[in-house]
Amino acid sequence: DFDRVVVDDKLEDMTGLEFAQRMVRVNPLVNLAAVSSLAHDEFHEATEGLGLLMQLPLRPGAADAVRLARHLRTVMSLASGESG
Secondary structure, three states: OOOEEEEOOEOOOOEHHHHHHHHHHHOOOOEEEEEOOOOHHHHHHHHOOOOOOEEEOOOOOHHHHHHHHHHHHHHHHHHHOOOO
């Protein structure tokens, strides 16, 4: 069992977004971030209804890691009923 996944833009046998679609069918509560080259609006359109945590750029850096950690903390605190 796992509750967090970061998926790359392209995998050996499918795209990261195809993987995300499959993953949420298996575990709809997983916190999934996806590396994607899509523009923000295109990413939103492609992932609508999947509940992805966030989009990461093709070459995520330290600032992206901090942003991801903040999002995860927010989601985990909401899930546990803690306040901010």
